[in-house]
Amino acid sequence: MHKVENLKIWEKSIELTKAVYLLVSELSSDEKFGLTSQIKRCAISIPSNIAEGAGRNSRKEFKHFLSIANGSSYELQTQLILIIELDLINKSKVQPIIELCIEIQKMNYAFQQKL
Template sequence: MHRVEDLKIWNKSIKLTKAVYLLIANLPLDEKFGLTSQIKRSVISIPSNIAEGAGRNSQKEFKHFLSIANGSAYELQTQLLLIIELDLITKDKVQPIIELCIDIQKMNYALQQKL
């Protein structure tokens, strides 16, 4: 069992979640139940699954939940790229968040290898 607040990946994923929420506040209202909703589910899934895995009783279970979190990070990355492709928000505003997402993916992979 790991103390989730001590995990760098969890803290970084909380930072990602906040950045994404601030970014998508700028999306058009007609995206509220479409892309906005899907992005929120994806980004919230990342720290939530890291936390759930950290609270489990085995390294194997932790690794499983890290895998789910990583899938959500890739889903989020795709959705952020769609925001750019659909010209909903400019690339210069979205790119730093994509880079943070990729950093979390790398951290996740490294942590899974360590376990």
């Protein structure tokens, strides 16, 4: 249906995932199987669901997977806020990633409306 590599939202979500991986590498090893693991899964879910939706046969299916990606982005945003609230990483390092997450949420909503 859509070539995923041409989708700006997919490119941005790949950028977000890489930023998240770099960020969580700063978390203590105590968080490896807790928050770190959950954050990585959420981040990976965003571009993965966009890609899966792009490969589907209908706009309805694509919108469904965009909706899943959007849910993952809100879950990720919540976990990034928790990192700040728990003083695990300085807010100045986390905030740009939250802003990118919000940008993707807006792009996702607009893209769903366009489909």
